[in-house]
Amino acid sequence: xxxxxxxxxxxxxxxxxxxxxxxxxxxxxxxxxxxxxxxxxxxxxxxxxxxxxxxxxxxxxxxxxxxxxxxxxxxxxxxxxxxxxxxxxxxxxxxxxxxxxxxxxxxxxxxxxxxxxxxxxxxxxxxxxxxxxxxxxxxxxxxxxxxxxxxxxxxxxxxxxxxxxxxxxxxxxxxxxxxxxxxxxxxxxxxxxxxxxxxxxxxxxxxxxxxxxxxxxxxxxxxxxxxxxxxxxxxxxxxxxxxxxxxxxxxxxxxxxxxxxxxxxxxxxxxxxxxxxxxxxxxxxxxxxxxxxxxxxxxxxxxxxxxxxxxxxxxxxxxxxxxxxxxxxxxxxxxxxxxxxxxx
Amino acid sequence: xxxxxxxxxxxxxxxxxxxxxxxxxxxxxxxxxxxxxxxxxxxxxxxxxxxxxxxxxxxxxxxxxxxxxxxxxxxxxxxxxxxxxxxxxxxxxxxxxxxxxxxxxxxxxxxxxxxxxxxxxxxxxxxxxxxxxxxxxxxxxxxxxxxxxxxxxxxxxxxxxxxxxxxxxxxxxxxxxxxxxxxxxxxxxxxxxxxxxxxxxxxxxxxxxxxxxxxxxxxxxxxxxxxxxxxxxxxxxxxxxxxxxxxxxxxxxxxxxxxxxxxxxxxxxxxxxxxxxxxxxxxxxxx
Amino acid sequence: xxxxxxxxxxxxxxxxxxxxxxxxxxxxxxxxxxxxxxxxxxxxxxxxxxxxxxxxxxxxxxxxxxxxxxxxxxxxxxxxxxxxxxxxxxxxxxxxxxxxxxxxxxxxxxxxxxxxxxxxxxxxxxxxxxxxxxxxxxxxxxxxxxxxxxxxxxxxxxxxxxxxxxxxxxxxxxxxxxxxxxxxxxxxxxxxxxxxxxxxxxxxxxxxxxxxxxxxxxxxxxxxxxxxxxxxxxxxxxxxxxxxxxxxxxxxxxxxxxxxx
Numbered sequence: 001x002x003x004x005x006x007x008x009x010x011x012x013x014x015x016x017x018x019x020x021x022x023x024x025x026x027x028x029x030x031x032x033x034x035x036x037x038x039x040x041x042x043x044x045x046x047x048x049x050x051x052x053x054x055x056x057x058x059x060x061x062x063x064x065x066x067x068x069x070x071x072x073x074x075x076x077x078x079x080x081x082x083x084x085x086x087x088x089x090x091x092x093x094x095x096x097x098x099x100x101x102x103x104x105x106x107x108x109x110x111x112x113x114x115x116x117x118x119x120x121x122x123x124x125x126x127x128x129x130x131x132x133x134x135x136x137x138x139x140x141x142x143x144x145x146x147x148x149x150x151x152x153x154x155x156x157x158x159x160x161x162x163x164x165x166x167x168x169x170x171x172x173x174x175x176x177x178x179x180x181x182x183x184x185x186x187x188x189x190x191x192x193x194x195x196x197x198x199x200x201x202x203x204x205x206x207x208x209x210x211x212x213x214x215x216x217x218x219x220x221x222x223x224x225x226x227x228x229x230x231x232x233x234x235x236x237x238x239x240x241x242x243x244x245x246x247x248x249x250x251x252x253x254x255x256x257x258x259x260x261x262x263x264x265x266x267x268x269x270x271x272x273x274x275x276x277x278x279x280x281x282x283x284x285x286x287x288x289x290x291x292x293x294x295x296x297x298x299x300x301x302x303x304x305x306x307x308x309x310x311x312x313x314x315x316x317x318x319x320x321x322x323x324x325x326x327x328x329x330x331x332x333x334x335x336x337x338x339x340x341x342x343x344x
Numbered sequence: 345x346x347x348x349x350x351x352x353x354x355x356x357x358x359x360x361x362x363x364x365x366x367x368x369x370x371x372x373x374x375x376x377x378x379x380x381x382x383x384x385x386x387x388x389x390x391x392x393x394x395x396x397x398x399x400x401x402x403x404x405x406x407x408x409x410x411x412x413x414x415x416x417x418x419x420x421x422x423x424x425x426x427x428x429x430x431x432x433x434x435x436x437x438x439x440x441x442x443x444x445x446x447x448x449x450x451x452x453x454x455x456x457x458x459x460x461x462x463x464x465x466x467x468x469x470x471x472x473x474x475x476x477x478x479x480x481x482x483x484x485x486x487x488x489x490x491x492x493x494x495x496x497x498x499x500x501x502x503x504x505x506x507x508x509x510x511x512x513x514x515x516x517x518x519x520x521x522x523x524x525x526x527x528x529x530x531x532x533x534x535x536x537x538x539x540x541x542x543x544x545x546x547x548x549x550x551x552x553x554x555x556x557x558x559x560x561x562x563x564x565x566x567x568x569x570x571x572x573x574x575x576x577x578x579x580x581x582x583x584x585x586x587x588x589x590x591x592x593x594x595x596x597x598x599x600x601x602x603x604x605x606x607x608x609x610x611x612x613x614x615x616x617x618x619x620x621x622x623x624x625x626x627x628x629x630x631x
Numbered sequence: 632x633x634x635x636x637x638x639x640x641x642x643x644x645x646x647x648x649x650x651x652x653x654x655x656x657x658x659x660x661x662x663x664x665x666x667x668x669x670x671x672x673x674x675x676x677x678x679x680x681x682x683x684x685x686x687x688x689x690x691x692x693x694x695x696x697x698x699x700x701x702x703x704x705x706x707x708x709x710x711x712x713x714x715x716x717x718x719x720x721x722x723x724x725x726x727x728x729x730x731x732x733x734x735x736x737x738x739x740x741x742x743x744x745x746x747x748x749x750x751x752x753x754x755x756x757x758x759x760x761x762x763x764x765x766x767x768x769x770x771x772x773x774x775x776x777x778x779x780x781x782x783x784x785x786x787x788x789x790x791x792x793x794x795x796x797x798x799x800x801x802x803x804x805x806x807x808x809x810x811x812x813x814x815x816x817x818x819x820x821x822x823x824x825x826x827x828x829x830x831x832x833x834x835x836x837x838x839x840x841x842x843x844x845x846x847x848x849x850x851x852x853x854x855x856x857x858x859x860x861x862x863x864x865x866x867x868x869x870x871x872x873x874x875x876x877x878x879x880x881x882x883x884x885x886x887x888x889x890x891x892x
Contacts, residue, residue: 056596062599068754164597203582208855209578209856216671218499228858338590341585361718368774370771373733375745375753439645461875463832466865467659519821522780522784559783563779564779601747
């Protein structure tokens with residue numbers, strides 16, 4: 001794989017006069033693309049250097065794209081936002097021919113409708129994962145199997161969910177047996193959330209608070225992201241990740257190239273580097289979300305979190321992947337969430 | 345002669361005022377005017393979105409009780425925090441200005457503000473370590489008391505108030521100090537030699553003369569606390585939703601700048617009305 | 632109560648409040664020497680985080696940039712703010728109340744909104760992102776604090792004092808330098824200290840307006856919170872406080888600004 005990449009990079013370097021570009025990547029901090037060793041290897045192999053800028057919410061990511069034309073070459077976009085970014089003219093189509101590893105990517109993901117707005121690929125599927133539950137194993141010798149554990153009076157005051165209206169509504173949709181992308185019975189969702197709030201000790205907002213609150217024993221059971229759970233387990237927190245019988249919320253992150261990128265070739269090369277199995281296997285050892293590359297997934301050790309839990313077809317069958325959400329629904333969910341929180 | 349002097353005065357005043365206010369205009373007032381304009385639209389006027397003029401964003405505040413309820417909660421929080429800061433800060437400033445002499449006074453003056461040359465987020469997480477069950481405060485209390493008590497203030501309104509009082513206490517300490525230190529000691533001596541009891545000196549001399557400082561400090565506390573969301577969110581847990589949270593969410597969770605801007609300007613208007621009503625009353629009260 | 636007892640009580644009170652003000656700082660410093668990445672107790676001493684910090688060029692560069700920006704902002708905001716305060720004190724003119732009221736929007740409106748507004752406005756007028764834009768934004772946010780604090784000190788200055796100097800033939804600048812500035816010096820210093828604190832903790836403006844790769848310490852902290860920051864942040868914050876404290880205590884020995892004894 002490396003050799004193919006090296007030759008393609010060499011071909012690129014000889015073909016274009018511009019040999020070494022500085023590319024700018026817009027992503028969450030600490031989310032794979034900014035790993036020191038990965039960037040060092042990439043620069044050694046291609047000559048391109050990489051500078052990062054970070055966002056702290058998807059809305060801010062879009063704002064940064066809108067107000068900084070030409071500033072970025074690669075941007076991480078959750079598939080629920082890819083179509084919006086494309087509709088606003090913020091991102092350009094991807095040329096799969098420039099991505100040597102493209103053939104190894106899961107065809108189900110590369111064909112994902114949300115990554116292909118207007119009939120063209122606008123985001124290379126990179127990672128995916130779940131928003132499900134994590135429990136403190138000192139409180140739960142045997143992990144729970146149902147999402148109802150969040151509503152269990154035994155854990156009142158030691159439950160947490162993320163402070164996010166959309167996620168809260170989708171969680172309640174799962175608990176009431178509904179499709180998270182097409183919620184028919186909002187009254188049931190609301191009633192479920194009304195019951196949930198008194199259970200809550202605090203809302204979490206980031207991996208940072210989550211780890212600290214869990215380490216201090218504030219949480220017995222809380223929603224969590226799969227990639228983060230792998231990382232927290234790796235750092236020694238006594239937790240287990242649970243995908244409840246009712247299902248979990250799935251998300252897919254893609255790497256896109258802004259329409260105003262000034263180094264699209266180097267950007268393609270960087271995306272190719274990021275979906276390479278060599279990179280992924282090393283990243284997985286530090287705690288990573290699941291990969292889009294089938295070869296990379298197959299190369300993981302048997303004991304790897306991503307292989308043992310997310311590699312299980314029975315688990316994947318229960319996942320409901322998040323689709324784009326209209327502004328109206330997003331605002332309505334936020335309003336409901338704010339109303340409930342304000343009443344506390 | 346008098347006319348030309350006045351003109352020179354006016355020129356000097358303009359010369360001293362304009363750099364600060366031009367700077368504020370370019371970097372704050374004009375950008376905020378753009379936000380005020382957005383608050384009157386149905387959607388932001390870029391990204392190829394359709395927009396029209398509307399007052400709906402302001403109407404939203406009155407049509408749903410949630411925002412008014414949150415603003416009321418935030419105003420109460422602002423009052424509690426301001427009152428506590430003044431009650432705790434004034435005696436500190438008084439001792440510092442009147443009972444500490446020489447170099448120690450300069451050193452203490454600087455040490456009051458030093459903790460705030462740090463990151464507020466790191467400070468809030470440190471408070472969490474202090475306030476939670478089995479935390480530093482719990483351990484300290486149990487080390488002193490002979491019987492066992494459980495102290496867990498985390499995720500409560502008390503935690504929010506403690507965090508905010510901590511963040512804003514230096515403002516009132518320093519502004520009250522600036523006023524108290526300006527009071528001539530001979531004035532207090534004279535009152536004392538005439539037989540005035542301490543209470544009278546405090547109520548008739550120290551409080552009235554330090555009023556400008558106390559008011560400045562109180563304003564610098566009340567105004568930002570009403571819009572705060574970081575301390576409430578991290579320390580308040582389930583009960584940590586305030587008006588600032590509602591504003592922030594319009595920018596972070598959804599892309600509804602018009603509503604977020606409208607909520608901000610309502611906050612500004614309410615705060616200014618309160619200041620306008622309170623300042624004359626505060627100025628008069630101590631005399 | 633005797634005066635001595637009262638003084639003792641006063642000192643005790645100062646001590647207690649200082650403990651309160653420094654409590655989170657002490658905890659922050661303690662956690663920079665604790666092994667657990669998640670601030671977990673019991674305490675387990677280590678200097679590893681300092682060793683890691685030493686090799687973390689990103690944090691060190693961000694901290695250096697933050698100090699440099701805050702210093703520049705403090706100098707500009709203090710000079711401009713003091714000049715404006717003196718003019719507001721000395722002269723009465725129509726619209727003065729409005730000028731004072733205009734100080735409140737930047738304090739009352741959450742920084743997130745003001746910062747977003749600056750981003751959109753600067754983008755609209757074509758001002759490039761970078762350190763100058765960051766400093767322009769920080770100074771604007773610090774100015775109201777300086778003006779309010781310095782004005783509160785000016786309120787204690789007897790106008791007769793300036794009048795006397797003027798009637799003795801002193802030129803306006805001489806009056807300012809010889810009478811006004813010495814009197815309000817503690818207020819100017821307090822204003823400068825707040826300006827530094829405002830800039831040093833300012834996240835939103837730096838986040839939106841600094842060049843990619845040029846982050847300040849608050850930007851680094853806020854953007855890394857989603858995936859978690861390590862006690863290296865505590866270590867760098869502890870070092871900054873310790874160095875500042877040493878400098879301040881040195882300054883307190885050398886410079887007089889607390890008024891006469």
